[in-house]
Amino acid sequence: MKPTEIRNIAIIAHVDHGKTTLTDALLRETGAEKEGASMDSNTLELERGITIYAKNASLMYKGTKINIVDTPGHADFGSEVERVLRSIDSVLLVVDAQEGPMPQTRFVLKKSLELGLRPIVVINKIDRPAADPHRTEEQVLDLFLELGASDTQAHFPIVYAIGKQGIAKLKLEDESKDLSPLLDTILSHIPPASSQVLREKPLLFQPFNLGYDNFLGRLAVARIYEGTVKPNMNVFIKKPRGLIGESLPGQGETRTGKITKIFSFNGIQKVEAPLIGAGDIALIAGLPDIYIGETVTDNEGSPPLPAIAVDEPTIELSFLVNNSPFAGKEGKYVTSRQLREYLKREIEVNVGLRVDFSSTEYFRVSGRGELHIAILLENMRRAGYEVQVSQPRVITKEENGVLLEPFEEVIVDTPQEYQGIIIERLGKRGFVLTNMSQTQEGVSVRIFFEGPTRGLLGYRSQFVIDTKGEGILSSRVVGFRKHAGEIQKRVVGSMISMATGKALGYALWYLQERGVLYIGPGTGVYEGMVIGNTAKGEEMMVNPTKGKAFSNVRSKAADEAIVLTPPYTLTIERGLEVMTEDEFLEVTPASVRLRKQHLTENERVKHRRN
Ligand SMILES: Nc1nc2c(ncn2[C@@H]2O[C@H](COP(=O)(O)OP(=O)(O)OP(=O)(O)O)[C@@H](O)[C@H]2O)c(=O)[nH]1
Ligand SMILES: [Mg+2]
Numbered sequence: 001m002k003p004t005e006i007r008n009i010a011i012i013a014h015v016d017h018g019k020t021t022l023t024d025a026l027l028r029e030t031g032a033e034k035e036g037a038s039m040d041s042n043t044l045e046l047e048r049g050i051t052i053y054a055k056n057a058s059l060m061y062k063g064t065k066i067n068i069v070d071t072p073g074h075a076d077f078g079s080e081v082e083r084v085l086r087s088i089d090s091v092l093l094v095v096d097a098q099e100g101p102m103p104q105t106r107f108v109l110k111k112s113l114e115l116g117l118r119p120i121v122v123i124n125k126i127d128r129p130a131a132d133p134h135r136t137e138e139q140v141l142d143l144f145l146e147l148g149a150s151d152t153q154a155h156f157p158i159v160y161a162i163g164k165q166g167i168a169k170l171k172l173e174d175e176s177k178d179l180s181p182l183l184d185t186i187l188s189h190i191p192p193a194s195s196q197v198l199r200e201k202p203l204l205f206q207p208f209n210l211g212y213d214n215f216l217g218r219l220a221v222a223r224i225y226e227g228t229v230k231p232n233m234n235v236f237i238k239k240p241r242g243l244i245g246e247s248l249p250g251q252g253e254t255r256t257g258k259i260t261k262i263f264s265f266n267g268i269q270k271v272e273a274p275l276i277g278a279g280d281i282a283l284i285a286g287l288p289d290i291y292i293g294e295t296v297t298d299n300e301g302s303p304p305l306p307a308i309a310v311d312e313p314t315i316e317l318s319f320l321v322n323n324s325p326f327a328g329k330e331g332k333y334v335t336s337r338q339l340r341e342y343l344k345r346e347i348e349v350n351v352g353l354r355v356d357f358s359s360t361e362y363f364r365v366s367g368r369g370e371l372h373i374a375i376l377l378e379n380m381r382r383a384g385y386e387v388q389v390s391q392p393r394v395i396t397k398e399e400n401g402v403l404l405e406p407f408e409e410v411i412v413d414t415p416q417e418y419q420g421i422i423i424e425r426l427g428k429r430g431f432v433l434t435n436m437s438q439t440q441e442g443v444s445v446r447i448f449f450e451g452p453t454r455g456l457l458g459y460r461s462q463f464v465i466d467t468k469g470e471g472i473l474s475s476r477v478v479g480f481r482k483h484a485g486e487i488q489k490r491v492v493g494s495m496i497s498m499a500t501g502k503a504l505g506y507a508l509w510y511l512q513e514r515g516v517l518y519i520g521p522g523t524g525v526y527e528g529m530v531i532g533n534t535a536k537g538e539e540m541m542v543n544p545t546k547g548k549a550f551s552n553v554r555s556k557a558a559d560e561a562i563v564l565t566p567p568y569t570l571t572i573e574r575g576l577e578v579m580t581e582d583e584f585l586e587v588t589p590a591s592v593r594l595r596k597q598h599l600t601e602n603e604r605v606k607h608r609r610n
Contacts, residue, residue: 005064006193006279007186008223009120010054010084012112013094014102015073015474018124020051022094022163023070029166029179032059032267039070039268044378052375054080054209056221056281058265061183067265067281075104075476076369079311079352080209083292085111086308087208087223087281090190092182093119093140097131097160100139103409103476110147120157120189122182126172127162130440133172157185193223194279201278202299203227203235207292208308210349216261216285218348220296225305227298228277229284233259237287238295240307254300260286292351313354313366314406314453314477315392317373319343320362322386322586324595325500325526330588331386339363339387342380350376366395368477370457374572377587381572386588391579394454397480404480406453412463413439413446414471421466422447429455430487452484453477458577462490493539494580495532496596497525501545509562511542517567518594519544528599530583532568541601570594582607 011019020039027033039055040046051072058067069088071081085091091112095101101109112119121140123133137158144154159182161168168182169175204227207220239253263270263283276282287296293308321327321336328334333342343355343363352372356364367373370392380387396405410431412422423433431451439446456475463473495515505521517532525531525544534540568574570592575585579594582604586593598604 003194003199003277004060006067007064007090007190008067008069008088008193008279008281009090009092009186009190010069010071010081010088011092011094012071012081012085012108013073013124014096014099014104014108015050015075017073017094017096017099017102017105018161018163019073019092019094020070022092022122022124022161023057023068025163025166026068026179026183027057027059027267030059030061030183032057037268041268043382044375050074052077054084055268056209056265057268058281059267062187064187065280066183066186069281071108073104074371075107075474076367076372077352078104078107078476079368081108082111082311083208083308083351085115085117087206088117089193090117090186091119092122092186093156094122094124094161094163095136095140096128097123097126097133097136098128099413100132100136101143103411103474106143106147107476109143113144113147113149113153118153118156118189120159120182120185122159122161122168124161124163126160127165133160157189159185192279194277198226198278199228201226202297202302203229203233204295204297204299204302204305205229205282205284206295206305206308207284207290210290210292211283212349213285217288218285218290219263220284220287220290221281222284222296223281224276224278226278228275229259229262229282230275231259231261233298235259235287235296235298236300237290238297238304240293240295240304257287257290257296259284291348311352311368311477312395312480313352313368314395315369315373315457316364316366316395317392318362318390319365320388320390320584322388322588324388324529324584324586324593325599326524326586326588326591326593327386330590331381332384332589334386339385342383342385346376362390365389370573370576374576377572381587381589384589386586388584388586389576390584391581392457392576394452394457396483399480403483405483406477407450407479407481407484408453408456408475409478410449410451410456410473410475411446412449412471412473414444414467416443416445418467418471419445419447422463422471425459425462425466426451426455428488429459430484431455450478452481452487455484455487455489458489461574461577491537491580492533492535492578493537494530494583494594494596495534495540495542497529497531497544498527498541498601499543499545500526503531503544504547505562505564506548507542507544507546509564511544512565514540514542517565518570520567520569521564526595526599528596530594530596533578 054071069084168179204225205222207222209221211219264273295304352368354366431449435448503523515534519531
């Protein structure tokens with residue numbers, strides 16, 4: 001039997017521009033998956049409507065196998081995308097026809113161009129009311145040129161699409177009922193990945209992702225560059241050499257291993273295979289300590305492939321054993337050893353994440369942004385863990401005696417009336433306006449800023465309030481720059497419980513006048529727990545458990561007059577945003593609580609004095 005031809009692509013874009021919807025539609029149209037199946041299969045992904053992990057799928061079209069990697073668009077997960085790009089032959093660069101290129105569009109395109117890939121541009125969502133495919137196209141071309149695209153790269157094919165309806169066309173005026181124009185472009189534009197010559201070489205692959213199977217353990221996801229992989233093969237595993245100027249631990253070292261089972265993708269399922277040849281993407285079991293970027297070969301003499309670069313973390317915080325008065329009540333895993341084991345496992349698959357295990361009191365965790373950390377915590381609590389974390393801080397470093405900190409590019413789309421307050425607030429937080437344009441004459445604007453990540457921490461919820469939920473803010477780290485000096489943030493004070501017990505409606509009704517509450521009636525509270533914030537910025541000791549004083553004459557009318565505003569319930573992300581330096585966020589399977597590090601007023605006073 002003649003092996004099938006293969007094409008390997010990744011689908012890349014800014015967050016929400018429609019990658020997953022388009023991938024799902026491609027799988028459906030070619031019969032690879034049924035109605036209702038989605039690449040966003042993880043529970044957190046389904047709940048949040050965003051892609052968190054890069055995932056593989058495959059489909060058959062006109063006798064050719066097309067492997068597709070759907071990638072996350074959120075900037076915090078940028079390193080997921082980078083790794084994938086090394087192992088595919090081209091990308092579908094999806095751009096929302098209404099929004100145009102956004103920060104993450106630039107980032108993923110830049111990485112693709114640097115790797116010499118020749119993208120196919122998909123102008124998507126052309127059905128949106130304010131879609132402007134021509135303008136978007138011009139902006140995309142400008143972006144290619146600005147990023148130094150070569151001549152061949154800048155002559156990219158364009159496909160217009162409505163991913164949601166499963167429609168693609170080569171010209172806007174074309175009639176189309178399906179995605180075949182896009183599929184045909186993939187076949188004609190992307191070089192075949194497989195060949196007889198490649199298949200006959202010694203085995204060579206490099207994992208770009210890791211998976212896990214309850215029975216088989218760790219799985220390597222890899223493009224087979226050369227040769228053919230089979231079950232029960234003995235292989236050599238080589239650690240990568242560092243990038244230029246970098247030295248990696250154990251670089252160039254070789255160890256041996258034995259592959260047990262191999263799988264390829266069929267739709268979104270993995271299917272066991274007797275052999276997988278060069279050009280295809282495979283899941284490989286049997287190498288328990290395999291890591292991203294290592295080279296696997298059956299030819300001891302072949303040199304390791306270059307390492308896969310991963311961006312540096314930008315924020316850090318401490319993870320501690322939960323020692324709140326409610327510790328151990330809601331979680332299954334609460335000890336330091338259990339936290340350590342979880343984090344050890346996590347850093348193996350979560351590539352943008354780093355953990356310093358050297359302290360006995362806490363684990364120092366660094367990541368690519370607040371969402372990156374929030375997802376980690378969310379996964380931990382769902383797995384039954386309890387943990388406490390400190391306020392996230394940006395990572396600074398010194399180069400040639402100059403203090404540097406991470407900077408971000410921010411793009412805001414907002415109704416025009418809110419531009420003043422946004423510019424003012426971001427200005428105070430160290431952000432400089434770099435560009436501004438009308439997106440709809442007299443109605444909405446797009447504003448570009450640059451400033452320190454530090455200034456952005458805690459700003460997003462303010463932004464939602466300031467724009468009445470109508471603004472869109474996106475950002476991405478552009479690198480480490482000279483420290484921006486002191487910045488002004490609005491300080492909110494904490495409302496601290498001085499009692500332990502259950503919060504009562506009557507007490508909350510009284511307290512809600514003084515600030516925003518994080519809890520509702522019936523919530524268990526302890527001394528030192530933060531139950532809300534105070535608008536004026538001062539700290540306030542309160543007693544949320546206090547009932548109404550008894551009086552001889554009970555007045556029914558007065559009891560019924562209690563009307564409580566719905567609380568601003570803390571999620572992990574909200575908690576990370578509102579917390580201050582002297583607080584911990586307590587995360588358990590059932591609750592997210594904010595607390596003072598020192599629970600009693602006495603201890604706090606003592607601590608402040610030192
Ligand atoms: N109007 C319109 N909406 C679309 C189209 N395609 C997708 N959407 C919507 O856009 C939103 C985001 O779609 P996704 O496919 O999840 O976007 P994504 O690029 O995968 O997002 P991330 O993976 O989080 O970066 C969803 O609400 C889709 O229903 C389209 O062609 N037209
Ligand atoms: Mg997605």
